[in-house]
Amino acid sequence: MKLPPGPKTPSWLLNLQFEADPFGYMDGISKRYGDIVTVMLNSTPVVYVSNPLGIKEIFTNTKEIAARGELNQDFALMTGNQGVLQLNGLVHKNRRKLLMQGFHGARMQACGRRICELTEKIMSQQVVGKSFVAYPTIEDITLRVGVEVVLGLHEGELYNKIKHLFASIIKYPQSPLFQLVTKLPFGQRDLGRWSPRGYMLHLRRELFQLLYTEVQERRKQAGSSHTDILCDLIFAHDETGEPLSDEEVRDLLLSPIFAAQDASGTALAWSLYWIHRLPAVRSRLLEELDSLGENPDPMSIVALPYLSAVCNEALRIYPTQLFTFPRLVESTVEVMGYELSPGTVLIGNIYSTHQREDLYPHPKEFNPERFLEKQFSPYEFFPFGGGSRVCIGGAFALFEMKLVLATILSRYQLELVSQRPERPKFGGLICYPASGVKMMMHSRRQHQGQSQPLVVGSI
Template sequence: MSAPKLPNGPQTHPWVQTYQWLTNPLEYMEACAKRYGDIFTLRIGPVFTPQVFISNPQAIQQIFTTDPKQLDSGEPAGIKSPLLGKQSLLALEGKPHQRQRKLLTPPLHGERMLAYGQLTREITEQVISQWLVGESFSVLPSMQAISLEVILKAVFGLVDGPRFEKLREVLLKILNPKQPFVRAMMLVFPSLQRDLGSWSPWGKFLRLREQMDELIYAEIRYASGGLRLHKQQPDPSRTDILSLMMAARDEEGQPMTDVELRDELITLLVAGHETTATTLAWALYWIHHLPQVREKLLQEIDSLGENPDPNAILRLPYLSAVCSETLRLYPVAMLALNRLVKSPLEIMGYQLNPGTVVIPCIYLTHHREDLYPQSKQFKPERFLERQFTSSEYLPFGGGNRRCIGMAFALFEMKVVLATVLSRWQMELADSKPVQPARKGVLLVPGGGVQMMVTGKREQNQAGRETSLV
């Protein structure tokens, strides 16, 4: 009996496909979609097994709702990271994955999450207060500074001081390598992961990871009360996410181990730092690239008065639409997590064998003209005019692998944008359109979005904007 037929795809050598995917992913995927349609097969390194890319919403819905026993993600699907660790939510599958997800979800949602609104605003104000009127600067590093500080304070429960500075310094080195392409290649091709001493790229990474682990385990001990006046119980006055994670118990009454805590903290950090910062930089670009979007947004934000309640910011419809459209146009993650076929599965008329990797393609789905006419244009109104399903709009993935930090990330984005826009008048320093650039697995704005502050925003009694330059 002949083997089930895979969807069509490029017949070029897998190394050529890998090179095109690494250097020009958007154009490569768009060319494949144009030629082969909603489903095509690529063979990309390091394993070169068939990887089936899908941008058909019905098929994506099927992937998201198929029993994880038949189709699931995690380490077997190629989700490996020497930074995150084996106990990371991203690497786990089956029962362990379910358990961790249940333990981690409550601290990142509802009332607990809303408690971080004021903290996010204060951090944003502190970072943007350093901007100088009339000077051109790249906005991405400022957004990275805000998102990292939000994580260190809201997630780790750190306050300003030596421990905060030390962890921030090490994390910045590990999250923003001087040679991002070299790091990306080492992560894609494990054969390059050789420790040739502290001067070698992999050796540097391992030593930084060691330093980071020491600091994180020290934080876990501190939060558990080991260093807090010799108390043995967690401090009830702490409301950070680490403390809530430590207090959580599974169905058998067991807490998370220190290794689990460490791996999940790093996962929250990696998944929540660069992604949120990048989306904020893209949002600021589009808001200032299109004056009508900025005007409409300012009217809505100003309607809340000075220092609005973060909960009110969360509910602003046009701000929500701007965030949604930013995440649609250039989703930070181009792909949802790989799924591994575990038993024969039919998708879109193809009988897929166990061992095949299936990948819902976020970018291509978000650029379907049948869903998003003029998909290359920034139009927040799309999200006010219609509701999209979770397989038509999926910037945070979906199914049992949807990002658990989604609500937290959207809340943080809205508070940061509302704070920046209500404090400063800004404009783009360069009229050239900003193009997406690849940074590891993410899509970032090339050049980091060059902006200039033109003045402070003040509201006079008639509600008109005035500039104090």
């Protein structure tokens, strides 16, 4: 077997280079080795593919190439051992179907108004003339939305505790102390709550226990009228017709909330950055939003073509998910002319596919018009992955992005504090804005561009 070309650098050094400059690293690798690259992880060949034809082969060949849940065990710390990422076969298919019910149809439409209300409530707390960091502000919105949609909780002590724990589990690994200590010898050991690993496990236990208790309490309310994913799962049946256990339900709740908070929040922060960095994009977007009149229906907002193009371009240029979840070659298969042996790991390189000059001319430029001029295939544009492991909340993430952006742009006049380019920083699975996108609130915006002073603290 002849593997595709790739660097001979030790994997630990490649990881350091990637973390220091993820996009620069991937641009360099693609330029040197092309659109199918092998990186050796100890004795295991890991083949990264950024060619649409190769991506299609990976997503559609389920006979020789398997999307094994065991390959995602690194995420079990946050998503549980029975989360949707860790499941296989019929069990995985059944749980995906159960979860996706909550992200489609009338229920998703019903929560549109709530997304706009939460956005307005949180953004109105910003002080006029004072700078703020957009990324954590936006993540607060997306986390609240995730907790409400998935758990059906709105306010109160339990709501606040769960929200705090989710936020802490996301933010703590991004801290400089955690990143420094975990790279040292023994840095990954659990040495109690005062060690980075120990503190993460403590946060995990706290969150898992709160969710488990809530599942048990909700199950007692047999006639519950809740319309949330938690209730869907409590009253659901598995592939054999049996109810799901409390532990299964708890683990299935985790991935959708983490995705809602982290991936959606990151995509929105990047969107705000590009919109306010490029006046022409902002002007065209406001013109489109104003065409709907005051207080438009959320579904009318979601259908706006230029708003959709802006969201897609933000997800293209800095995708929140840089790679697809890994697949395993189980029997000899040919991918892009290379014969790959069993045991080879295949990963779709989302970022590098989205940077292809033949698909996206001048790929470093933020150009939403490209999505108005051409419809891309799911092997050319796939910000949420693809095949059997495509993100269950992808459609909802786009829905949420559009409504949050529309609410902020329609009602507030903001500007970037600095015109220096925002750098991406790698944080475990996604690349978030390194400085968090620092912005200034100028005034409250009225329909058709008129503005008036914002009453601080109003809703």
